Amino acid sequence: MYANALASWRGHPFVRRFSRTLGEVMAYVILAVGAIVMVLPFVWMISTSLKEAGEVFSYPPRLIPSHLAFHNYVDAWRAAPFGRYFFNSLFVATSVTLGQLISCSLAAYAFARMNFPGKALLFTAFLSTLMIPRQITLIPSFLVLRELHWLDTYYALIVPFIASAFGTFMLRQTFMSIPRELEDAAKLDGCSRLGFLWRVMLPLSRPTLASLALFTFMGNWNSYLWPLIMTNSQKMRTLQIGLRFLVCQEGGTNWGMLMAATVVVSIPILIFYLFVQKQFVESLTFTGIGG
Numbered sequence: 001m002y003a004n005a006l007a008s009w010r011g012h013p014f015v016r017r018f019s020r021t022l023g024e025v026m027a028y029v030i031l032a033v034g035a036i037v038m039v040l041p042f043v044w045m046i047s048t049s050l051k052e053a054g055e056v057f058s059y060p061p062r063l064i065p066s067h068l069a070f071h072n073y074v075d076a077w078r079a080a081p082f083g084r085y086f087f088n089s090l091f092v093a094t095s096v097t098l099g100q101l102i103s104c105s106l107a108a109y110a111f112a113r114m115n116f117p118g119k120a121l122l123f124t125a126f127l128s129t130l131m132i133p134r135q136i137t138l139i140p141s142f143l144v145l146r147e148l149h150w151l152d153t154y155y156a157l158i159v160p161f162i163a164s165a166f167g168t169f170m171l172r173q174t175f176m177s178i179p180r181e182l183e184d185a186a187k188l189d190g191c192s193r194l195g196f197l198w199r200v201m202l203p204l205s206r207p208t209l210a211s212l213a214l215f216t217f218m219g220n221w222n223s224y225l226w227p228l229i230m231t232n233s234q235k236m237r238t239l240q241i242g243l244r245f246l247v248c249q250e251g252g253t254n255w256g257m258l259m260a261a262t263v264v265v266s267i268p269i270l271i272f273y274l275f276v277q278k279q280f281v282e283s284l285t286f287t288g289i290g291g
Helices: 002-010 013-049 071-079 082-113 119-131 134-147 154-161 165-176 180-188 193-204 206-221 225-230 239-247 255-290
Strands: none
Touching: 013 255, 071 082, 071 239, 071 255, 082 119, 082 154, 082 165, 082 193, 082 206, 082 239, 082 255, 119 165, 134 154, 134 225, 154 225, 165 206, 180 193, 193 206, 206 255, 225 239, 239 255
8 A cells, every 4th residue: 555655656747747857957956066167177277367476376265366467478478489389289280180080081981881801800900009008109109200300390290190090980980870872872873982982971970070170189289298209499399388388487387377378278279169069069969879
Protein backbone atom coordinates (compact mmCIF):
# COMPACT_ATOMS: atom_id res chain seq x y z
CA MET A 1 0.00 0.00 0.00
CA TYR A 2 2.82 2.37 0.89
CA ALA A 3 4.60 1.60 -2.37
CA ASN A 4 1.43 2.26 -4.35
CA ALA A 5 0.91 5.58 -2.58
CA LEU A 6 4.52 6.61 -3.21
CA ALA A 7 4.25 5.69 -6.88
CA SER A 8 0.98 7.61 -7.16
CA TRP A 9 2.56 10.65 -5.49
CA ARG A 10 5.55 10.58 -7.80
CA GLY A 11 3.31 10.28 -10.83
CA HIS A 12 1.25 13.34 -9.90
CA PRO A 13 1.53 16.05 -12.63
CA PHE A 14 2.49 18.72 -10.10
CA VAL A 15 5.29 16.58 -8.67
CA ARG A 16 6.64 15.75 -12.13
CA ARG A 17 6.53 19.41 -13.16
CA PHE A 18 8.21 20.47 -9.91
CA SER A 19 10.95 17.86 -10.31
CA ARG A 20 11.59 18.90 -13.89
CA THR A 21 11.72 22.59 -12.91
CA LEU A 22 14.03 21.86 -9.98
CA GLY A 23 16.36 19.89 -12.23
CA GLU A 24 16.50 22.74 -14.75
CA VAL A 25 17.20 25.30 -12.01
CA MET A 26 20.03 23.18 -10.61
CA ALA A 27 21.49 22.75 -14.08
CA TYR A 28 21.40 26.52 -14.70
CA VAL A 29 22.99 27.18 -11.30
CA ILE A 30 25.82 24.74 -12.01
CA LEU A 31 26.36 26.24 -15.47
CA ALA A 32 26.32 29.78 -14.03
CA VAL A 33 28.92 28.88 -11.40
CA GLY A 34 31.08 27.23 -14.05
CA ALA A 35 30.77 30.28 -16.31
CA ILE A 36 31.80 32.61 -13.48
CA VAL A 37 34.82 30.44 -12.68
CA MET A 38 35.86 30.53 -16.34
CA VAL A 39 35.27 34.25 -16.91
CA LEU A 40 36.64 35.59 -13.63
CA PRO A 41 40.36 35.25 -14.53
CA PHE A 42 39.76 37.14 -17.78
CA VAL A 43 37.82 39.86 -15.96
CA TRP A 44 40.58 40.14 -13.37
CA MET A 45 43.17 40.39 -16.15
CA ILE A 46 41.31 43.34 -17.68
CA SER A 47 40.93 44.94 -14.27
CA THR A 48 44.66 44.60 -13.51
CA SER A 49 45.56 46.05 -16.92
CA LEU A 50 43.77 49.28 -15.90
CA LYS A 51 45.41 49.61 -12.47
CA GLU A 52 48.39 51.68 -11.42
CA ALA A 53 51.45 49.76 -10.21
CA GLY A 54 50.74 50.52 -6.54
CA GLU A 55 47.14 49.35 -6.70
CA VAL A 56 47.74 45.88 -8.17
CA PHE A 57 48.52 44.27 -4.79
CA SER A 58 46.30 46.46 -2.65
CA TYR A 59 44.38 44.79 0.18
CA PRO A 60 41.55 44.12 0.13
CA PRO A 61 41.66 43.45 -3.61
CA ARG A 62 39.55 45.75 -5.75
CA LEU A 63 37.96 44.62 -8.98
CA ILE A 64 37.22 48.16 -10.19
CA PRO A 65 40.33 50.39 -10.22
CA SER A 66 40.14 53.76 -8.49
CA HIS A 67 41.78 55.31 -11.54
CA LEU A 68 41.69 53.84 -15.05
CA ALA A 69 45.32 53.62 -16.20
CA PHE A 70 44.87 53.34 -19.96
CA HIS A 71 48.51 54.35 -20.37
CA ASN A 72 49.44 50.76 -19.48
CA TYR A 73 48.40 49.71 -23.00
CA VAL A 74 50.51 52.44 -24.60
CA ASP A 75 53.51 51.72 -22.36
CA ALA A 76 53.27 47.97 -23.04
CA TRP A 77 53.14 48.55 -26.80
CA ARG A 78 56.23 50.79 -26.61
CA ALA A 79 58.20 48.57 -24.21
CA ALA A 80 59.12 46.18 -27.05
CA PRO A 81 58.59 46.04 -30.83
CA PHE A 82 55.12 44.55 -30.38
CA GLY A 83 54.07 45.71 -33.83
CA ARG A 84 56.62 43.35 -35.37
CA TYR A 85 55.75 40.58 -32.90
CA PHE A 86 52.05 40.96 -33.71
CA PHE A 87 52.70 40.70 -37.45
CA ASN A 88 54.90 37.62 -37.00
CA SER A 89 52.32 35.81 -34.85
CA LEU A 90 49.46 36.70 -37.19
CA PHE A 91 51.38 35.71 -40.31
CA VAL A 92 52.62 32.41 -38.87
CA ALA A 93 49.29 31.39 -37.32
CA THR A 94 47.33 32.26 -40.47
CA SER A 95 49.80 30.52 -42.80
CA VAL A 96 49.85 27.34 -40.71
CA THR A 97 46.06 27.33 -40.46
CA LEU A 98 45.59 27.66 -44.21
CA GLY A 99 48.29 25.08 -44.86
CA GLN A 100 46.71 22.54 -42.52
CA LEU A 101 43.26 23.04 -43.98
CA ILE A 102 44.61 22.28 -47.45
CA SER A 103 46.95 19.41 -46.60
CA CYS A 104 44.60 17.75 -44.11
CA SER A 105 41.69 17.95 -46.55
CA LEU A 106 43.68 16.23 -49.29
CA ALA A 107 45.10 13.57 -46.95
CA ALA A 108 41.72 12.94 -45.31
CA TYR A 109 40.07 12.49 -48.70
CA ALA A 110 42.70 9.97 -49.72
CA PHE A 111 42.29 7.96 -46.50
CA ALA A 112 38.48 8.16 -46.57
CA ARG A 113 37.63 7.63 -50.24
CA MET A 114 40.59 6.19 -52.13
CA ASN A 115 41.82 2.60 -52.10
CA PHE A 116 45.54 1.91 -52.38
CA PRO A 117 47.91 -0.78 -51.05
CA GLY A 118 48.84 -0.37 -47.39
CA LYS A 119 46.25 2.31 -46.67
CA ALA A 120 45.29 0.94 -43.26
CA LEU A 121 48.92 0.45 -42.20
CA LEU A 122 49.90 3.90 -43.40
CA PHE A 123 46.99 5.52 -41.60
CA THR A 124 47.86 3.68 -38.39
CA ALA A 125 51.47 4.84 -38.64
CA PHE A 126 50.23 8.35 -39.37
CA LEU A 127 48.06 8.38 -36.24
CA SER A 128 50.81 6.90 -34.10
CA THR A 129 52.72 10.18 -34.41
CA LEU A 130 50.12 11.68 -32.06
CA MET A 131 51.57 9.59 -29.23
CA ILE A 132 55.04 11.14 -29.60
CA PRO A 133 55.51 14.17 -27.31
CA ARG A 134 56.63 17.24 -29.21
CA GLN A 135 59.45 17.86 -26.73
CA ILE A 136 61.16 14.65 -27.91
CA THR A 137 61.36 15.93 -31.49
CA LEU A 138 62.72 19.39 -30.63
CA ILE A 139 66.42 18.52 -30.93
CA PRO A 140 66.11 16.44 -34.16
CA SER A 141 63.92 19.16 -35.68
CA PHE A 142 66.43 21.83 -34.70
CA LEU A 143 69.26 19.90 -36.32
CA VAL A 144 67.30 19.35 -39.52
CA LEU A 145 66.29 23.00 -39.79
CA ARG A 146 69.85 24.08 -39.10
CA GLU A 147 71.11 21.96 -41.98
CA LEU A 148 68.47 23.52 -44.21
CA HIS A 149 69.56 27.01 -43.05
CA TRP A 150 65.99 27.73 -41.99
CA LEU A 151 66.70 28.85 -38.44
CA ASP A 152 65.41 32.32 -37.64
CA THR A 153 63.14 32.32 -40.71
CA TYR A 154 59.44 31.98 -41.37
CA TYR A 155 60.12 28.55 -42.89
CA ALA A 156 61.07 27.17 -39.47
CA LEU A 157 57.91 28.56 -37.90
CA ILE A 158 55.48 27.45 -40.63
CA VAL A 159 56.62 24.46 -42.68
CA PRO A 160 56.94 21.84 -39.86
CA PHE A 161 53.29 22.39 -38.88
CA ILE A 162 51.57 22.44 -42.27
CA ALA A 163 50.65 18.75 -41.93
CA SER A 164 48.69 17.45 -38.94
CA ALA A 165 47.69 13.89 -38.06
CA PHE A 166 45.00 15.20 -35.72
CA GLY A 167 43.44 17.39 -38.41
CA THR A 168 43.60 14.57 -40.95
CA PHE A 169 41.84 12.22 -38.54
CA MET A 170 39.08 14.78 -37.82
CA LEU A 171 38.35 15.40 -41.49
CA ARG A 172 38.62 11.72 -42.40
CA GLN A 173 35.91 10.83 -39.91
CA THR A 174 33.69 13.58 -41.31
CA PHE A 175 34.33 12.57 -44.94
CA MET A 176 33.46 8.95 -44.16
CA SER A 177 30.04 10.04 -42.87
CA ILE A 178 29.14 11.60 -46.25
CA PRO A 179 27.10 9.16 -48.37
CA ARG A 180 28.95 7.58 -51.25
CA GLU A 181 25.86 8.05 -53.42
CA LEU A 182 26.79 11.73 -53.69
CA GLU A 183 30.20 10.83 -55.08
CA ASP A 184 28.71 8.34 -57.52
CA ALA A 185 26.27 10.96 -58.77
CA ALA A 186 29.08 13.50 -59.12
CA LYS A 187 31.13 11.02 -61.18
CA LEU A 188 28.16 10.45 -63.50
CA ASP A 189 28.05 14.22 -64.04
CA GLY A 190 31.73 14.22 -64.98
CA CYS A 191 33.03 15.69 -61.73
CA SER A 192 36.66 14.90 -60.87
CA ARG A 193 37.90 13.86 -57.44
CA LEU A 194 39.20 17.35 -56.66
CA GLY A 195 35.99 18.86 -57.96
CA PHE A 196 33.91 16.63 -55.71
CA LEU A 197 36.15 17.45 -52.76
CA TRP A 198 35.89 21.19 -53.40
CA ARG A 199 32.22 21.43 -54.37
CA VAL A 200 30.61 18.78 -52.14
CA MET A 201 32.74 17.43 -49.31
CA LEU A 202 34.30 20.62 -48.03
CA PRO A 203 31.00 22.59 -47.93
CA LEU A 204 29.38 19.70 -46.04
CA SER A 205 32.34 19.64 -43.62
CA ARG A 206 32.37 23.33 -42.70
CA PRO A 207 31.79 22.72 -38.96
CA THR A 208 34.78 20.37 -38.80
CA LEU A 209 36.90 22.75 -40.89
CA ALA A 210 35.99 25.61 -38.56
CA SER A 211 36.96 23.56 -35.50
CA LEU A 212 40.26 22.54 -37.06
CA ALA A 213 40.98 26.15 -38.05
CA LEU A 214 40.23 27.36 -34.53
CA PHE A 215 42.42 24.74 -32.83
CA THR A 216 45.27 25.30 -35.29
CA PHE A 217 45.19 29.08 -35.12
CA MET A 218 44.96 29.10 -31.33
CA GLY A 219 47.77 26.55 -30.93
CA ASN A 220 50.17 28.47 -33.16
CA TRP A 221 49.17 31.86 -31.79
CA ASN A 222 49.95 30.69 -28.24
CA SER A 223 53.10 28.78 -29.17
CA TYR A 224 56.08 29.72 -27.02
CA LEU A 225 58.73 26.99 -26.86
CA TRP A 226 59.11 26.41 -30.62
CA PRO A 227 59.59 30.09 -31.61
CA LEU A 228 61.91 30.57 -28.63
CA ILE A 229 64.23 27.81 -29.87
CA MET A 230 63.99 28.41 -33.62
CA THR A 231 64.40 32.21 -33.61
CA ASN A 232 67.13 34.42 -32.23
CA SER A 233 66.47 37.90 -33.62
CA GLN A 234 63.96 40.57 -32.71
CA LYS A 235 62.48 40.66 -36.20
CA MET A 236 61.41 37.00 -35.99
CA ARG A 237 60.11 36.90 -32.42
CA THR A 238 56.41 36.31 -31.76
CA LEU A 239 54.00 37.83 -29.26
CA GLN A 240 54.35 35.09 -26.66
CA ILE A 241 58.09 35.69 -26.47
CA GLY A 242 57.46 39.43 -26.40
CA LEU A 243 55.35 39.03 -23.28
CA ARG A 244 58.37 37.52 -21.57
CA PHE A 245 60.29 40.77 -22.03
CA LEU A 246 57.75 42.53 -19.81
CA VAL A 247 58.53 40.06 -17.02
CA CYS A 248 62.31 40.34 -17.21
CA GLN A 249 62.66 44.04 -16.42
CA GLU A 250 65.23 45.71 -14.20
CA GLY A 251 62.68 47.25 -11.85
CA GLY A 252 60.67 44.05 -11.58
CA THR A 253 57.48 43.02 -13.32
CA ASN A 254 55.01 45.79 -14.08
CA TRP A 255 51.84 43.75 -13.78
CA GLY A 256 49.65 46.47 -15.24
CA MET A 257 51.71 46.59 -18.43
CA LEU A 258 51.94 42.80 -18.57
CA MET A 259 48.19 42.34 -18.23
CA ALA A 260 47.56 45.09 -20.79
CA ALA A 261 49.79 43.30 -23.29
CA THR A 262 48.08 39.99 -22.46
CA VAL A 263 44.67 41.52 -23.19
CA VAL A 264 45.90 42.71 -26.58
CA VAL A 265 47.34 39.26 -27.33
CA SER A 266 44.02 37.60 -26.43
CA ILE A 267 41.86 39.79 -28.68
CA PRO A 268 42.63 38.04 -32.03
CA ILE A 269 41.71 34.64 -30.55
CA LEU A 270 38.38 36.02 -29.31
CA ILE A 271 37.64 37.66 -32.66
CA PHE A 272 38.47 34.47 -34.55
CA TYR A 273 36.26 32.43 -32.24
CA LEU A 274 33.33 34.81 -32.78
CA PHE A 275 33.66 34.29 -36.54
CA VAL A 276 33.61 30.48 -36.32
CA GLN A 277 31.43 30.12 -33.22
CA LYS A 278 28.36 28.85 -35.07
CA GLN A 279 30.28 26.23 -37.06
CA PHE A 280 32.27 25.24 -33.96
CA VAL A 281 29.10 24.57 -31.96
CA GLU A 282 27.63 22.64 -34.89
CA SER A 283 30.76 20.50 -34.98
CA LEU A 284 30.45 19.67 -31.28
CA THR A 285 26.73 18.88 -31.70
CA PHE A 286 27.40 16.66 -34.72
CA THR A 287 30.16 14.82 -32.86
CA GLY A 288 27.88 14.25 -29.88
CA ILE A 289 25.05 12.91 -32.01
CA GLY A 290 27.36 10.73 -34.04
CA GLY A 291 28.73 9.08 -30.94
